[in-house]
Amino acid sequence: MQDARLRLLATITLSGAAVSGIPGAGLTFLWWLACTPRWDKVPRRGILVAFLFIVITAVVLQISGGPGISYLVRFSVILLIAAWAYTAFRPGELMDVGVWLFGDGIGFDLGLVGEMSLQSLQVSADDLSRIMTAQRMKGIGWNWRTFAPALATLVHLSLRRADDQAGILAIRGYRKGGTHIPVFPKGKWDRVTTVCALAILCISLLSVQVVVL
Helix, strand or coil, X not given: CCCHHHHHHHHHHHHHHHHHCHHHHHHHHHHHHHHCXXXXXXXXXXXXXXXXXXXXXXXXXXXXXXXXXXXXXXXXHHHHHXXXXXXXXXXXXXXXXXXXXXXXXHHHHHHHHHHHHHHHHHHHHHHHHHHHHHHHHCCCCCCHHHHHHHHHHHHHHHHHHHHHXXXXXXXXXXXXXXXXXXXXXXXXXXXHHHHHHHHHXXXXXXXXXXXXX
């Protein structure tokens, strides 16, 4: 999906459908199978960690008498949609969407924050990879004892990088807003896949209403 606006709409729509219940999650999974390139650029290690937390939460819910299985299915599908949206992101798209929605004032600021946040996530992932490589070279295994120092290092690096970026913006005289012309490439199947996502949300909401009745 090339158009960032439609991709954002599809992401929000499908996430809502998956949260609504098992039928919505199943339809969203079918959409994911049919409409996304899936695993070509997905950060599998990050997906595995996130899925582990979902499984732990689902087990706790199931043991305590809650809908653990439903939680596992629904949020696993949401994780797939989030991974697709993340890997489909291209630098500058959040700025385009922000300015398109809210203009050159608050829209520019929101787009700038979003771009810097995603850039920080990508850099943090690279930092983590380098930390793990350094630990392997030293013969240190990856376990819970080494996880805490690595996390503290990542937080320190992120805060230091944010402080440097704030200093650069201040030196350049940035206060608020800016001028930006959004550009949205058109994909051949963008509208079709977006309409399918909206249809899935409608069917999911209808199925929830039927169950309630």
